[in-house]
Amino acid sequence: MAPQVKDDAFGSACNLLAGARRVVAFTGAGVSAESGIPTYRDAEDGLWTQYDPEEFASIDRFLQDPTLFWRFFQDVRYQAITKAEPNPGHRALAALERAGRLRAVITQNIDGLHQAAGSRTVIELHGNTRSIRCLSCGARYSMETVYLQLARELPPPCRACGGMLKPEVVFFGESLPEAALRQATEAADACDLLLAIGSSLVVYPAAILPERALRRGAGLIMVNRTATPLDEQADAVLRQPAGEVLPLLMEAIGVELEPA
Numbered sequence: 001m002a003p004q005v006k007d008d009a010f011g012s013a014c015n016l017l018a019g020a021r022r023v024v025a026f027t028g029a030g031v032s033a034e035s036g037i038p039t040y041r042d043a044e045d046g047l048w049t050q051y052d053p054e055e056f057a058s059i060d061r062f063l064q065d066p067t068l069f070w071r072f073f074q075d076v077r078y079q080a081i082t083k084a085e086p087n088p089g090h091r092a093l094a095a096l097e098r099a100g101r102l103r104a105v106i107t108q109n110i111d112g113l114h115q116a117a118g119s120r121t122v123i124e125l126h127g128n129t130r131s132i133r134c135l136s137c138g139a140r141y142s143m144e145t146v147y148l149q150l151a152r153e154l155p156p157p158c159r160a161c162g163g164m165l166k167p168e169v170v171f172f173g174e175s176l177p178e179a180a181l182r183q184a185t186e187a188a189d190a191c192d193l194l195l196a197i198g199s200s201l202v203v204y205p206a207a208i209l210p211e212r213a214l215r216r217g218a219g220l221i222m223v224n225r226t227a228t229p230l231d232e233q234a235d236a237v238l239r240q241p242a243g244e245v246l247p248l249l250m251e252a253i254g255v256e257l258e259p260a
């Protein structure tokens with residue numbers, strides 16, 4: 001993909017989107033920031049600037065003593081995730097897919113907001129909070145059920161066997177779900193344009209995917225409030241909030257934002 005003139009990033013992004021045939025989006029916490037879910041590394045209110053991920057989101061620490069995580073889940077994550085609604089950025093990607101112009105959303109997010117906005121092909125690299133599983137017998141419970149249980153029992157035991165419950169999200173130190181990683185790798189390898197939105201691109205193996213797409217000659221549009229390691233290789237870098245600029249991009253390329 002020939003590098004576009006960078007002095008008009010929005011215009012370049014429109015040209016790239018208009019000319020692409022196999023677009024894939026790769027999203028991180030920044031796409032949900034305007035839904036009220038804090039990101040992880042933003043200087044002002046990033047989750048990991050207030051809580052140590054080694055303490056609150058590593059598998060080793062969780063298996064030693066899950067209490068710390070469940071209290072964090074109860075006091076911090078559950079409210080943020082359950083109150084959040086999709087924002088215009090999520091809805092713009094769902095519109096691009098409805099128009100037949102987006103193959104898939106590969107997301108690092110666990111909040112389910114892409115699906116809530118209407119996106120149908122969503123690859124959750126880091127799992128999701130919808131379902132909580134027993135590590136002993138495999139029984140599954142909804143997030144809501146376990147949240148109610150937390151008021152009485154912390155950490156919450158499995159109702160069926162008394163075993164340890166864990167949300168089906170990827171903790172630090174855990175490998176990514178194989179099927180999701182395979183599907184995401186295939187999508188990144190097959191795309192001719194990757195839309196990287198709201199990710200600092202510092203967590204691997206997820207961050208390999210935009211690099212793979214670039215290596216295979218795909219174009220790259222970066223939508224991120226702050227600098228990322230791939231900005232220099234991007235064909236267009238948009239520093240505006242995703243919830244503002246993505247709907248403008250859709251309108252500019254003639255994609256109907258609302259479902260018919």
Ligand code: APR
Nearest residue numbers: 028029030033039040041108198199200224225226241242
């Ligand atoms: N629009 C666009 N970009 C935004 C917005 C916004 N409204 N708000 C914040 N950003 C950008 C920030 O500048 C930042 O670079 O989104 C990025 C979010 O980066 P992180 O907080 O590091 O989130 P993410 O990249 O998704 O983290 C990856 O790390 O902790 C793990 O599993 C967790 O999935 C997560 C992974």
